[in-house]
Amino acid sequence: MLSRILTKAIYDQKRSLIYWNLGTVLLVFLVMTMYPAVQEAGEGFNDLMDALPEEMKALFYGGSSDVGISTPAGWLNIEVYGLMLPFILIIYGIINAVNSIAGEESNGTLELLVTTPISRVQIAIEKFLAILLGMIVISSLYTLTVILFKNSFEMNSLQSSVIISAGFEVFTLAIGYTAISFAIGAITGNKGLTLGLSFLITIVSYLWNGFHKFLPDVLESTNNLSLFKYYSSIDTSNTSIDITELLVVSGLSLIVVSISIAIFKNRDLTT
């Protein structure tokens, strides 16, 4: 029973998943190929980055302490792990979350689905699982790309455990925003509203975390609400997966998704 909606949801992602994976892997690979030249230029790049205010650095480096652009970790952070990869995975998650329930409801296809013997709860769970599977595939492939090619581009000093840990950091961050998006879709059933709100929340929380120090004192600690605060991209001091962070974010995501499914289970459909 479980495999039918799950299989269909994976089938729906099939083509986009191939392109997202190709694009992400290619991006990571190209950035890695540039590293030997950057390393050679050395201090010049570091001076340029050092001139940036701390808040700007935090935006680009994703909260890692590895900010030296001429180090392998620093280069990968500023080019991909700091901003690009988290947003690639978040956007992938949001698009698929929007299309899962809100999309089907807005398109009218949910009407036939909910009049089969499958419960709304099962429909929602299987659709969410399919999104997670797609995100796991993307995260795994670019993590594998970095591990496989790091020695070819003078990044030998970067430990595989650090790269795996960073992959989990990106995945954990993206789960959070995907769960929020899925929940909005399951509660409202409105595709446009879900898409708009999801991106608004993601972008505001990213900028909020970056610029919170410019806010009045009373608001300064509000960046605790942003998931980006807990994201640390590639950090050479992180040689193991931050299980606590993964469990907290996953747990909170599970609660958000569960509440939204409970509402979806009993609410009127909008189509």
Next chain:
Amino acid sequence: MTSAIKIENLTKYYGKFKALSSLNLEVDTNTIYAFIGPNGAGKTTTIRTLLGMLNPTEGTVSVLGQHPTQKNTGMFNKIGYLPGELSMYDKLTGNELLKFFGNLKNITDWKYVNELVERLNCEPTKKIKTLSKGNKQKFGLVLAFMHKPELLILDEPTSGLDPFLQQTTIELVQESKNTGATVFLSSHIFSEIDKVAETVGFIKEGELIVEEELEVLKSNAVKTIEIEFKDAPPATLFDSMGNVQKVEAENNSIKLNVTGSLDSVIKEISNYEVLNIISEEPSLEDLFMNYYESK
């Protein structure tokens, strides 16, 4: 006779808008019930409430003896549904679509599904997005009938179909009834309802204004008859009959509107030499329009 559908005092609000108002409706098992009303009268709201897509604001709904809630999703194994606004997965081929929903509905008799595909002249190898409205509708019909449901809820089943396929659809409805199924049908095409419906319900602004067996409705309705006499009848003929209204009298012919039985009229004219009688049975459309305008 047990009820396949029972709606009691169903009221549904969308915000402040009252879509259904204390609706009471009962569909006996193994009958064909036609649910008729103009756009916006509340037909689709009623159907979606029957299928658990909408919650009643007030009142109760029972389908095949169960309330259509998420606790009873197993009941959908026994229900075939065709939405009025059919949306299907455009990226799938017809075969993939049938396979997907067939699996969800635990289909075992795929031979019957293939028979339906052939009878309705479907194009199963083409992607749904390439099909015309009528060709998509055919797949909608296959999805509704494929698991041989006990109850069929069909909203505008012949929409977009050519006359041949309209006839095939009517035949499928009749065959389902013959094998014990109940059919709840909503349509704007009175001629097709006239062919199959046993009971009709007229809905207006969220209220059921008439619910009656079609034959009874017709026999009680105003019928127009034209009688041609050999010689001109007395001018006062029929004046004393309460159920008869003289519409037109010209030469030796009289045109009458008769409510209910024609028995008294036949007895009255038996005293005269009659050359011809033309009786027009009211169409379902006439009945609907009469009720709709009078309520």
